[in-house]
Each structure stands twice: as C-alpha cells, then as structure tokens.
Amino acid sequence: MKILIVEDEQLLLHSILDYLKGEGNVCESASDFNSALNKINLYSYDCILLDLGLPGGEGLEILTKIKALKKGDGVLIISARHALDDKLAGLDLGADDYLVKPFHLSELKARLTAIVRRKNFNGNNIVVFNEISIHQSSMFVSVNDNKLTLTKKEFNLLIYFLANKNKVVSKNAIAEHLWGDEMDMSDDFDFIYTHVKNLRKKLLEAGSKDYLHSVYGVGYKFSQQ
Amino acid sequence: MRLTSNYNKVNIFTSFVILILTGIIYYVFIHAILTDKLDRDLGVEENEIRQYTATYQKLPLPAGFLDQQVAYKEIEGEDVERTFAYTNYFNSKESEEEPGRSLVTSVKLGSKIFRVTITKSRLESEDLVRIILLITLATTLVLLASLLLINRFFFKRIWKPFYTILEQIKSFEVSKTQKIEIEPTRIDEFIELNTSVNAMAERVKQDYRELKSFTDNASHEMMTPLAVINSKLDSLLQTENFTQQQSAYIGDIYYATGKLSRLHRSLLLLSKIENNLISDRQLINMQELINGKIRQFEELFKKNNLKVNANIGSLELNMSKFLADILLNNLFSNAVRHNIDGGEIDVFLDQENLRISNTGKDINIDGMLFERFSKSVESEGMGLGLAITKQICNLYNFNIKHNYLNGRHVFSIKFNGGS
Secondary structure, eight states: OEEEEEOSOHHHHHHHHHHHOBTTBEEEEEOSHHHHHHHHHHOOOSEEEEESEETTEEHHHHHHHHHHHTOOOEEEEEESOOOHHHHHHHHHTTOSEEEESSOOHHHHHHHHHHHHHHHHHTTOOEEEETTEEEETTTTEEEETTEEEOOOHHHHHHHHHHHHTTTSEEEHHHHHHHHHTGGGOOTTOOHHHHHHHHHHHHHHHHTTOOOOEEEETTTEEEEOOO | OOHHHHHHHHHHHHHHHHHHHHHHHHHHHHHHHHHHHHHHHHHHHHHHHHHHHHHHSSOOOGGGOSSEEEEEEEEOSSOOOOEEEEEEEEETTTTEEEEEEEEEEEEEETTEEEEEEEEEEOHHHHHHHHHHHHHHHHHHHHHHHHHHHIIIIIIHHHHHHHHHHHHHHHTOOTTSOOOOOOOOOOOHHHHHHHHHHHHHHHHHHHHHHHHHHHHHHHHHHHHHHHHHHHHHHHHHHHHOOOOHHHHHHHHHHHHHHHHHHHHHHHHHHHHHHHTTOOOOEEEEEHHHHHHHHHHHTHHHHHHTTOEEEEEEOOOEEEEEHHHHHHHHHHHHHHHHHTOOTTOEEEEEEOSSEEEEEEEOOOOSOTTTTTSTTOOOTTOOSOSOHHHHHHHHHHHTTOEEEEEEETTEEEEEEEOSSOO
16 A cells, blocks of 8 residues: 655654554655645555644645545545544545544554555455455455354454554554444443454354464454464 | 612611601690690780789679680689699580680689689690691601602612623623623713623633633644554554563553543533534434434443333434434443443433433432533543533533432433424
8 A cells, every 4th residue: 555644743653654564555754734735746645644733734725635636545634623524524525534633553554444445446345364355345254265244343343453464453442443432431341352252253163263362461463473 | 688679778767767756846846835825825814814803803704705714713721723734625605625725723802712714725736736747747658659659760770770781790601702781871880880890701701712722722732642642552562572560551551541532532522512613413313313322332231231121202303413422422321331230221202302211329419410520439431421411402402400219310301392
C-alpha cells in the first residue's frame, strides 16, 4: 500500500509511520498544508491519512483538492475535533472514514486496510492468511475449505487481527473496536477474553494452526509464530 | 413581604394611631373648654340671682330665665357646698329629657337659706363635640383609603421597572445571548439598578465566554498529547520482551489513558449539547433504536444474568440520531451497571414516555443524581453519563425523573409531545 500521512504533530507522525511500515507498505509524510498539497498533486496514494488541524491551512480544503483531482485516493480523516459537523462535512466532501484523536494505531490500521480493500476490490475480495480465507462481503470464513460459523463480533475480531497481523493489539483497542467508546464498557475485558477464546477454539477446531497469542495479559498478537 | 406592603403597614398603622390620638385630644380639650364656658355662664346666672335677691329681697321667678332652668328649695341649717355637676333634666320648652350642666349653690334671703339649682342645656356643646369627632373620623377613613389606593396603583406603576428587571434576572442564563432589556424610568435608583445589572450581566457573560473558550482550547490542546501517549503506548507494545511487572504497568497506563480520553470526549459532548451545537436533527424511530440497543447490550445482560422485559410501542421523535444513541446508551449502561446479579430490567415506551427501570441497591445521591461527577461509591463510571442524559433531555424539552421504588431504580422520560 502506498500511504500519505498528513500530520503536523511529529511524535504522532513517527508512531504512525513506524506502525504502518513493513508488509510492503510505502509511507510518506507531510507536516504542513503546502507540502501536503504538493504531494497530492504529484503522486497517487492508496490512502491518505489527513489531520484537519494543520498549520498553514484548513485540512478540509486539502480534502476538496483531492476530490477535485479525481484520483480515487482513499481518505481517512484523523482529527482532534470531535465535532459531529466536522465529521459530517468531511464525509460529505468524500472522505472514506473519520477517526477521532486519540486513537489506537491498530484501529487506524484496521480502518486504513478496510478503506484500501473497499477501493481496490469493491469489498468483494477474499482475504487470505495461510489456510484461512475470509469473504468480506458474505462474512464467510473457511479454514482449508472447512466452513466456520462465527458470530458477528468474532468475525470483526478476526478481520481486526488480520489487518494488524504480527502486531500486538491491546485489549483496550479491541474493546473500543468491538463496542465503540459510547458504550463505556471498554474497561470490561472479560468479553474480549471470551470472544478471543471462542474465535481461537473455532479456528483450531476447523484445522487452522494456532496463530492467536496472548501477550503478557495486555493484548493479543496474530502471527505465524 | 413586599417592600411596599411592609412600608404601607407601618405607614397606615402610624397614621391611624396619630389620627385617633388627635381625635381623642380634640374631644377632651373641646369638651373641657365648652364645660368651662358653661360653668362661667352658670356663674354669671348665680351672680345675677344673688344681686337680684340682694336688691329686691326676693328670689327671681324661675320663668324669667331664658336659656336655663332655675329651681329653689328652702333648706335648714348650713349652706350647701357650691358644686357643678352633669345632669339630665327635663327641658320644659322642648318638653324632652336633655343632658345639662347644673350648678348647685345657696342664696340667703333674710334668715332663710335657699338651695338654688341652675341647669343649662349641654345639647349644643355635645353636638359640637360630636361633629368634631365625626370630621376627625371621616378624615382618618379618607386618608386610609387614599393610602391604599396610592399603594395599589401608584406604587405598582412606580415599581414596575424593578419587577421587570427582577424577572429578567430570574430568567438570566449565562450561556444565552439575550440582553437584559430595561424599562424606561425616571427614578434614579432604578436607573442605577438597570445600569448595574446590565454591567454585571455583561461582565459575567464575558467571564463565561473566556472560561468557555479556555476550556475548549485546553481540551483541544490536551487531545494531541493524549494521542501521542496512546500511539507511543501502542508502539511500545510492539517492542515486546516485557516482564510480567512491566506489562502490568502498561496495562494500567492503557486503562488510565482510555479513561482520560473518554472523560474528555464526554466533557466536550456536554459543552456541545449545552451550546446546542449538535444539529443532525431527523425523525428517529425510537422503537427500532431501542430494540437495536437491547440487542447491542445482550452480552452485558447475559453476563450479569439480567432478565429484560420490554414493552416497546412505536414512537417517532425529531432529534439528533447521535444524541438519541447516547441517551439510550447511558440509560442502558446505567441499568446494567447499577443492577444486582440475576436482576431485571424493564423497558417501556409509549407515545409519551420512556421508562427504564432496573433492580438495584438504593444509592444515596438523590438530587445529585444528574450532577456532573456525582456517583455512588461503588460506581466505576465517571459520573458524567447521567449529566449528559439530563442535558440531552433539557435540549429537547424532555422531562427526566428518577425514582427509587420497591428496590427498583426507575428513570422516566416524558417527551412532552416530541420536540
């Protein structure tokens, strides 16, 4: 994936760059309005992470420019402004998704992956990880052609893990992803434990290898080893 | 007690007492003066009788007196003491009983002593006193009546600017932009009051605006470092090879940052609702939304072995989808969080009301329930959920109430015919 990160907070920018690099991802960054505009004019990206509060100009203007160029880059807005109006305006202008700061890097990666997949395959693609294949649109999962019956939460969890494979995903991030922050139940990790346990059991029973590892009780990692 | 009625009470009471006292003093003095005059007249008659007797050596005929009656009686021995007295006598001219003043004295005629009683009518002086008394009384009544009338109409008009401004102070809201309108008046105190109140309102609003923009900016600025902490924490987690203790610390930091960002979002949301900045109003199918919520919370219900009884009628409300969602989230989270193991949750919706009740222990924060950061000791929440709920209800003019009845917490929202 080729990704442009438009973010003026250097510390955050570096974290995002670190997290996204690897797996053949190419990440570029811009820290102000003009350099962001330059890059958008010159290159095409699979997805652009766009911070709305930029020095030198209004982030929504960049979004307008991107859409005017009609290049089909995916746009994920990341903003500290939790204003519903901003969100609606962003989505109206053609942003694909909107993420409010502070966010978990794993959430960012999951959203990013989802946007790119939607763009490239219109959502009808099949995600394959070794013996596991997932049909996104039909919510169909199979291991070595053995069909798996997953609940909606387990399915979401699997997609989330695959988008963040080889990364440690914290329980907090999973909780927020599955229940959203509005429910205010994100401190309750018993559910996550249950869901992860069930997902793992179903995968193992269907004949997959054990990819899901608990990491120090803080989170989980979906990886080969 | 109102200022005017307080003032009136004193005023009327004093006027009344003074007027009554004046009346009494009038009565006493005039009575004394008139009696004195009568006595002098009687004295003059007495002298005339004495001179007549001395000159003619006989008593004057009783019929010879015009305005007074005279009677003689021969007495033995000593002189009678000269005395004045009030009497009632029969006035033969008017042929009726009349009040009178009489002088009893004695006259010597030769060796005989006669007792002389001279009686003069008091009728005229009594009439005079009565008229004076009546006039005094009438003046008192007229004065009282006019005082009352003045209070009723004049004071009301004079105090009108005061009450107008009082009403406005009562309905003054610091977050609203409305100004305090002043009633034109010529009274210095009220003009001063108007200017002072306006100046004060302006100052308070200015302070509020500054405080609000400070809070907004502060919370906005807080977001970025918080985002950095969060992302660094995620990055830190990728480095692996932690000891058990280190990972426990990381877990704690995650917990705290998570709480901080939720707190922050809640506060921002509160200020947005208060300032009516949420504008995605639309028709919301409450029945659908509530049923969806019940499904969404199903796991939580199961975990706490809660039984949900739902009786959900159809209702459409014109409100923000976003806020409707939060409203229900908060009420449901609350019903779960403050429930007992194996308890119940009842959800009821009709055209007018939404009622969500749950079994639970009584908590002693009645009256503080909807306040920010007020929560029971055991609560794990932040204490903002119900404050937000209340704000949402205020925004749409819904009435929300909490009762604790038969071991159940009941939250009822009355929609007041939609919004």
